[in-house]
Amino acid sequence: MKSGLFACCAFVAAGSVSAAEKVTVFAAASLTNAMKEVAALYEQQTGTASILSFASSSALARQIAQGAPADIYLSANEKWMDYVEQQKAIEPDSRKALLTNSLVMVAPESYLAEQIEISASWDLTVALQGTRLATGDPNHVPAGMYAKQSLENLGLWPQAMPLLARANNVRSALLLVEREEALLGIVYKTDALVSEKVKIVAELPASSHTPITYPTALVKGQADAAARAYFDFLQSEQAQMIFEKYGFGVAARAH
Incomplete structure (x- = not known):
């Protein structure tokens, strides 16, 4: 069904890009499935291949x-995009708000509770x-930063802080729950949806943390025709x- 729709759209910018070219994309781990x-x-559509590198936003920002x-x-x-912008490592006119997300609490499929009511009185x-x-x-992974904000606003941070399993990216946190090494985890809703081994037991209120936005930008000095065409496609x-x-x-709706 999608192939027909996709085939009807052409990308003028991509027409001038050689099929032999590759574009290297550094993307947050939570984007793994979608970006692939x-x-x-x-x-x-274009013959232009991708080199995809997935990790925590902080690790990628430092590398860039x-x-x-x-x-x-x-x-x-936005914090880690601010960082690369301050380091003058991105094209200043290219930064765009691309996507949004939300936070959920997940548990293994075998966990007895189907729903959890999160409040300050909950015994974690x-x-x-x-x-x-x-x-x-x-301290550095966006999903964890949002989780801390949410737990603080819900009155649970003092209880949760000593009980955290601190993963180096959100997919690693998800994996801990899938393996039942941690019976609960806070991840993006998009991560929970791609796993067949966990279930969502609670949605953290959007009002309990700053909005979860995914900005994108062209890296400084890399804004050639191939990169710009790919960037437009995103x-x-x-x-x-x-x-x-x-x-x-979707934060940035195409025109």
């Missing part, structure tokens, strides 16, 4: 600031049954349909 599909579609050979950066929060220690609460490290309706399929909201 976007990249496959783009290569099918140190001169890593990326063409495009997709961050899971009992709920974890001797395990830990998995999330991204709140904002196209075709790419947006893929992102939405994986549960992301």
Whole structure:
């Protein structure tokens, strides 16, 4: 069904790009599944292949600031895009708000509770049954930063802080729950939706943390025709349909 729709749209900018060219994209780990599909579609349509590097936004931002050979950066929060902008590592006119996301609490499919009512009176220690609460490290991983904000606003941070399993990216946190090494975890809703081994037991209120936005930008000195065409494609309706399929909201609607 999608192939017919995709085939009807052409990308003028991509026409001048050699099929032999590759574009290197540094993207937050939570974008893994969606970006692989976007990249496959783009290569099918244009012949331009992608080199995709997934990690925490903080790790990628530091690499870009140190001169890593990326063409495009997709961050899971504004802070790390601010950082690369302050380091003058991105093209200043290229920064765009691309996507949105939300936070959920997940548990293994085998976990007895189907829904959890999160409040300041909730006993997290009992709920974890001797395990830990998995999330991204709140010191540098965006998902963990948002999780900390939410837990603070919900009155749970003092209880949760010593019980955290601090993962180096959100997919690693999800994996801890999938393996039942942690019986609860806070991840993006999009991560929960791609896993068959966890269930969503609570949605964290959007009002409990700053809005989760995914900005993207061209890396400084890499804004050639191939990179710009790919960058434009990320904002196209075709790419947006893929992102939405994986549960992301679209911040930048194509015209």
